[in-house]
Amino acid sequence: MSQKLGVEFYARDAATVARELIGKVLIRRLDGQSLRGRLVEVEAYLGQDDAASHAYRGMTLRNQVMFGRAGHIYVYFTYGMHYCMNVVTAEEGIGQAVLLRAAEPLEGLKLMQEHRGLEDVHNLCSGPAKLVQAFGVTKADNGLSLTDSDTWIEDDGASPQVVTSPRIGLSKAIDAPLRFTDRQSTFLSKPNKNRYTGR
């Protein structure tokens, strides 16, 4: 029996929400089809005290959704070519969010493969920009509500073993243990090459 997550789930501390999102199922209805993927890797980004968070320097046009209501998605564009997707958490005005980094594809594999332009199931959602691409999310989805749209997250009762580790791809606050993964999963993002070696 699956239960759709409501605002009360999202309106808590980002680290708590992140830990509990592992094992939940992201669902999106698109073009008459269903896309489903089990979240296996996420990262928490805290508010203005977290140097690695987009919220660190306060609200801007780009990150204003982060400061909005919990349960909406913050989609941002980076590296000139990639989108990443976050779930806004906590109270309005704080600027906390959880970055969705990887998922295990469950349904709609054919459409995901089409979106990604490749077949390998282990390479469809194994990274934040890949996940977004597989699910057909774009900047037009920035601000979308997960409690009142064709995109949402469900609890199907799975209870994976959650492991904590430092966040990936950062140059600031690199030691904070705010990355949460499913220990059993083979669908995690690949360890990214270190471009910031000790700097």
Add this chain to the structure above:
DNA sequence: GGTGGGATTAGCT
């Protein structure tokens, strides 16, 4: 197996 560089844009300094 591993390393190195290119793509391409918004936001900050």
Add this chain to the structure above:
DNA sequence: GCTAATCCCACCA
């Protein structure tokens, strides 16, 4: 002008 919550491909071993 530089950096970024990234990914992919070419090349070398």
